[in-house]
Amino acid sequence: METQHQHNKDLEKVKDLIEDIRIAMMTTVDEAGHLVSxxxxxxxxxxxxxxxFFTKKSSPKVDQVENHEQQVNLSxxxxxxxxxxxxxxxxxELDDRAKIDELWSPAAKPWFPDGKDxxxxxxxxxDTxxxxxxxxxxxxxxxxxxx
Amino acid sequence: METQHQHNKDLEKVKDLIEDIRIAMMTTVDEAGHLVSxxxxxxxxxxxxxxxFFTKKSSPKVDQVENHEQQVNLSxxxxxxxxxxxxxxxxxELDDRAKIDELWSPAAKPWFPDGKDxxxxxxxxxDTxxxxxxxxxxxxxxxxxxx
Ligand SMILES: Cc1cc2nc3c(=O)[nH]c(=O)nc-3n(C[C@H](O)[C@H](O)[C@H](O)COP(=O)(O)O)c2cc1C
Structure with missing residues (x-):
């Protein structure tokens, strides 16, 4: 996980807290209205x-966020x-190949063995x-x- | 955290996985439709x-679950x-004093310093x-x- 200097001191606090944990549980609302993470x-x-984050285009969470006013929780x-x-x-969702290049790191390999292409x-x-x-x-x- | 023998083998698996972690992040939908945990x-x-779980009657999460078809996620x-x-x-929410007696343990003291009364x-x-x-x-x- 790469972090950049935060302009806002409250965001700097978020950064300090999450950078050691790195992995979020992302909760979305599914098709049936259930909360899943x-x-x-x-x-x-x-x-x-x-x-x-990286994800797969076919991942259900991509549709779930679109269908529920994009609301998510990250814990x-x-x-x-x-x-x-x-x-x-x-x-x-943002299919931006230049940003994918910027974000790509070997840490993403376990989920995307085929690499950034x-x-x-x-x-x-x-957005927080x-x-x-x-x-x-x-x-x-x-x-x-x-x- | 106390766990009982599960009749269902899938629930036994849930038990094995969560009993070492003990603390859930509980996600609810707040008044504005945001997901909070x-x-x-x-x-x-x-x-x-x-x-x-134990909680306080005045806790916002009690109203949040009532207002959103009781949906929660526990991660x-x-x-x-x-x-x-x-x-x-x-x-x-269940205001059942007999069940409170059964569940009470000193582990709840940090959140309820006044005890079970x-x-x-x-x-x-x-319910899962x-x-x-x-x-x-x-x-x-x-x-x-x-x-
Ligand atoms: C490790 C840990 C365990 C907690 N357990 C409980 C609990 O069992 N019941 C509870 O009401 N709050 C518990 N809390 C406090 C809650 O996180 C929360 O601050 C409080 O319930 C108020 O929540 P609300 O304002 O969203 O309703 C715990 C906090 C920590 C750090």
């Missing part, structure tokens, strides 16, 4: 706080470290609208970002 | 696969162990409808339970 490796958090949890982050955002490979970009993290001092989820 | 300690998985993640579980279910303490019970886990051999989420 799956692990997703963050490829990049850019300077605007946008989170970039990052490390129980042994009492570290918990919830990001509410909107997801969008796999025609099924596409981008899922998540709200972020909360567990603050063990005050024993509550602190909402520290709302855009 | 927070850590929740599983108090019990009973013999029917129902997951039992259990342990990145270091590549262990990921997604449970789709329906949640229901705290009038704000209530139960959130989640679908469960998936990450199978690293086949590199995909395997849906192993659908009820």
């Amino acid at each position: 799956r692990p997703m490796a963050v490829m990049q958090m850019d300077a605007n706080g946008t989170l970039w 990052f949890a490390d129980v042994s470290d009492a570290s918990y982050v919830s990001i509410s955002g909107t997801a969008q 796999d025609p099924q490979l596409t981008i899922l970009k998540v 609208h709200m972020a909360e993290y567990w603050d063990s001092t005050s024993s509550r989820m602190v909402r520290f970002l709302e855009m | 927070r850590p929740m300690a599983v108090m019990q998985m009973d013999a029917n696969g129902t997951l039992w 259990f993640a342990d990145v270091s162990d590549a262990s990921y579980v997604s449970i789709s279910g329906t949640a229901q 705290d009038p704000q303490l209530t139960i959130l019970k989640v 409808h679908m469960a998936e886990y990450w199978d690293s051999t086949s590199s995909r989420m395997v849906r192993f339970l659908e009820m």
